[in-house]
Amino acid sequence: MSRKTNKKEKESKRTRSIPKAELPNNIKIPNRTIFPQRSQEEIERLRKEKIVFSFRFLDTKHEAFNCGGISDGWFLHLFDNLTEISKLTMSEFEQQRRHYDLHRHDFGKTAHHYKESIPEHVLEQVSPENMIQFRLSRSGGRVHGIRYHNIIYIIWLDPHHNMYPDERYGPPKRYPAPLRPYEELEREIEKLQKQLEEKEQENKMLFDMMAEMEEKKSS
Template sequence: MPPELKNRIVVNENSYNSKKPVVTKSRPEQKYWSFSFKYFREIEYFGVGDKNASWFISVLDKLKDMCNYDIDSFLANATIKQASRYHKINWEQKNIPLAREDFNWIDKSIIQNDDEFPFVQFQISKSLGRVVGFWYESIFYIVILDPMHNIQPAKSYNYAVDKTKIADNDYTSLLMDIDKIRRISCNHDCNIYKELCLIPTKMNTSNFYYFSLEDDYYAEFTEKIKDKSITELIELGIASL
């Protein structure tokens, strides 16, 4: 509730001629749904790279609709929860493609405490998938989107788990473009200029990993890499294992 509405000044017939207006307190502040994407990530079986604009609009519309619910009232209403397909994630579900421990980018204090921070889901719609996350205080933290209903494989679909496509953002796509150009040998048929003209391609779908190094390691890394690309260096490292 907006702060300006917490204490409303009401002037009625009895108070109209009074020197002081009658002040009435509003009802206790309600806590409505709100969302955070702090821990959101795309992972295998939970990518959204092949979803069109209407699907994303459906997700946003659903989040907007959920924001109209008072949290306590929603959680106390079994009918509304059932209509929203709201329930805890069953980590023992047959064919479930991941475990709670796989969410290793989330704080350990949360992941290792299923009692206080259980993962739950609610539907975008019956056919468009689910939103998965957990509550922290009065904020719902979205961790994955589940367009293919993979988080709880259904018996009616023979517990099938369907592959999804992870979407590349512009930043990772640009880094991949640069790495590709670094691997080109500049000879008489050099086509680096042609490749540079195509940046950003925004069409890379290859596997991509991003990492950071402390200053000392970075200096050593740049010395050893020299004319090799990061991809070539990693490939050499893997081959030597």
């Protein structure tokens, strides 16, 4: 037996002796921390920073918070308020509770809970006092979200006060969700396609009538 043959056999045995690495089925990969712990020094620094808004968890598909049935101007009202709030620190925002009515949720009185839109592993990282709401104006609706130092993660936009239905605002209101520009185009295309099919059917009927008339003339 040649040296080359012995070398190949040894390499083959070595390869067979190394098992293929596989991830056991019972191992769970931990979820990434969304809200990491901060040092006291960093917390104090962040409280001096201006508020920023995150739309990472925004849910506009929830039937109670899809922003249906409102005017376009409401969105301008929303962004006007977000713009003004973003000029404040969290401490300053808290001092204006009277104007914005900033407070934590009492989920024992709400019609909905964040768990309807937010994964459980995310909510487990949030303390109840940081699940907050604030109003745009007395009749302009509310914004519901999670506060994390100087960041407010917006979850639901609530122009109809569906989170806390009461006598002032009446029962929960449900409206079809407004269409996005591409959805409006899709509907317009469907409408035009239907009109085209109808015209094609009309043309076919006319051509059939003309052909029938020609046959009668020639007979």
